[in-house]
Amino acid sequence: MHMDFRYFPQSMQDDSRAVSELLALNVKSEDFGLSLTKEEALMIAAAENEAMDSRRRIRFGKSAAPLLLERFMHSSFISRDIWAETAAELLEIFCDVKEESCDLLSDEEIADIMYDFFENTSCGSTELLGSRDMELLCRAVRMRAYGIRGEE
Amino acid sequence: MMTQALSLPFSEEEIDVTAYTASLISLCVSHGILTAQRLDALKRTFDAQFREAAEQLTRRASGSLSLEHAEKLYSSVLYRSDAYLLSLKSAQSAADALRTVPPAEILARGAAVITRRFAQARLLAQRVESTALHIGFPEYLHAAHEAFDEFSRGYSARFAAQDICTSIDYPLLCSPAYALKSSGVLFICEYLSALALENEFCRLFPEKEVLGLLNSYGRLYGCPYHRLLFNVCAVVLRNALAAVMLGKEPLTLRLTKAEVRRLKPLSRAEITSALEKLTPKPSLRRYLGAYIPEFAAELERAADNGAACFPVCDSIVKKQ
Numbered sequence: 066m067h068m069d070f071r072y073f074p075q076s077m078q079d080d081s082r083a084v085s086e087l088l089a090l091n092v093k094s095e096d097f098g099l100s101l102t103k104e105e106a107l108m109i110a111a112a113e114n115e116a117m118d119s120r121r122r123i124r125f126g127k128s129a130a131p132l133l134l135e136r137f138m139h140s141s142f143i144s145r146d147i148w149a150e151t152a153a154e155l156l157e158i159f160c161d162v163k164e165e166s167c168d169l170l171s172d173e174e175i176a177d178i179m180y181d182f183f184e185n186t187s188c189g190s191t192e193l194l195g196s197r198d199m200e201l202l203c204r205a206v207r208m209r210a211y212g213i214r215g216e217e
Numbered sequence: 218m219m220t221q222a223l224s225l226p227f228s229e230e231e232i233d234v235t236a237y238t239a240s241l242i243s244l245c246v247s248h249g250i251l252t253a254q255r256l257d258a259l260k261r262t263f264d265a266q267f268r269e270a271a272e273q274l275t276r277r278a279s280g281s282l283s284l285e286h287a288e289k290l291y292s293s294v295l296y297r298s299d300a301y302l303l304s305l306k307s308a309q310s311a312a313d314a315l316r317t318v319p320p321a322e323i324l325a326r327g328a329a330v331i332t333r334r335f336a337q338a339r340l341l342a343q344r345v346e347s348t349a350l351h352i353g354f355p356e357y358l359h360a361a362h363e364a365f366d367e368f369s370r371g372y373s374a375r376f377a378a379q380d381i382c383t384s385i386d387y388p389l390l391c392s393p394a395y396a397l398k399s400s401g402v403l404f405i406c407e408y409l410s411a412l413a414l415e416n417e418f419c420r421l422f423p424e425k426e427v428l429g430l431l432n433s434y435g436r437l438y439g440c441p442y443h444r445l446l447f448n449v450c451a452v453v454l455r456n457a458l459a460a461v462m463l464g465k466e467p468l469t470l471r472l473t474k475a476e477v478r479r480l481k482p483l484s485r486a487e488i489t490s491a492l493e494k495l496t497p498k499p500s501l502r503r504y505l506g507a508y509i510p511e512f513a514a515e516l517e518r519a520a521d522n523g524a525a526c527f528p529v530c531d532s533i534v535k536k537q
Binding site: 074075076077117120121122123124125126127128129160163164167168171172173174 | 264267268271272275276277278279280281282283284286287288290291
């Protein structure tokens with residue numbers, strides 16, 4: 066029987082570590098009235114996996130969820146009852162930006178930019194953040210990176 | 218305790234040279250030569266090296282990559298293994314290495330092979346450039362004078378070891394550049410080695426005669442030769458072999474129309490004998506010998522329908 070082995074990279078996920086890091090953030094986020102239950106942390110970790118898989122991104126390093134939440138816990142637009150749900154939406158947007166900016170921006174850069182737009186331009190709307198602001202940003206990044214050839 | 222070498226139950230031809238490691242592993246596992254445990258060890262090492270390469274590529278500032286980037290990076294890791302296993306020159310030795318050499322060592326040795334090949338390619342490029350013919354043929358001039366520089370400027374042995382990073386249009390004696398199965402630094406080595414041999418052969422003849430021949434060749438097709446895309450060595454070799462077969466002095470390129478009409482099909486052994494009169498050098502004979510089937514076919518065509526690809530060159534050409 067001939068078995069065809071193809072060596073394609075597969076996502077290296079460490080969900081238990083991601084969940085631990087998210088729960089550890091409660092120490093800081095509670096100062097802002099925000100916290101996650103274990104179930105919510107698991108939901109967010111799963112949402113990140115789903116977002117990565119649906120965009121065919123390969124994870125090899127740390128989860129982006131703790132990074133994003135650490136930025137967005139400072140937001141004036143997020144309350145306790147929408148914290149987990151917003152986190153999941155932000156992860157979707159994060160993965161879109163990673164993909165549409167052709168991996169030209171680091172995780173921290175994207176988290177900072179997303180937070181800045183969320184607070185000052187999208188006024189707390191993840192829909193505007195994802196569909197308008199980040200799309201314009203990614204187009205600008207691609208244009209800048211690829212010069213007069215425009216978008217790849 | 219020395220591990221006994223196994224005799225392989227499959228042929229070298231079954232291995233895909235464009236994905237040597239993956240293909241060989243696949244065959245070895247299918248035939249029970251590699252255990253599941255060994256396969257797992259190999260995969261874990263490849264994955265770990267991929268992860269490290271991804272961290273380096275993203276300057277440790279990202280946790281993910283697009284699938285496209287990730288596949289390219291993983292291929293670069295596997296290329297190191299390919300380079301090492303191919304350097305062992307036989308599938309038997311490669312399979313033994315897969316079975317017995319620590320996986321991380323396979324990749325480390327492969328990285329060393331790539332470094333050596335790059336240095337070799339640089340020397341070959343210098344040799345090609347110093348022996349390049351002075352002809353106004355853009356694709357040839359690019360291959361001889363610019364291709365390696367273009368390659369070395371863009372090549373990343375760490376993140377894209379399989380990339381070719383240069384566009385070469387000039388075909389080799391028996392193959393266009395794009396048909397070579399090697400990739401990355403192995404490709405540029407293979408290509409430049411071949412081009413160096415072709416230059417060496419063409420330099421056996423006075424350059425004025427070569428230029429005259431090329432101009433005549435262009436006239437066969439009704440345009441300046443530099444507007445055609447062909448292999449110069451093939452044109453030179455064809456006329457040189459024909460001249461030997463017609464009993465002319467070796468290392469003559471000039472043929473008259475009457476002489477071309479006298480050409481008859483010959484056996485491959487007879488053509489090989491003619492080739493031996495052109496050069497005593499084994500490496501050159503070996504390389505040029507690959508053209509013999511094509512030459513034999515050309516003689517058959519000339520005999521069958523009178524069409525011949527032997528430029529008539531019966532006067533010294535004026536320098537352009």
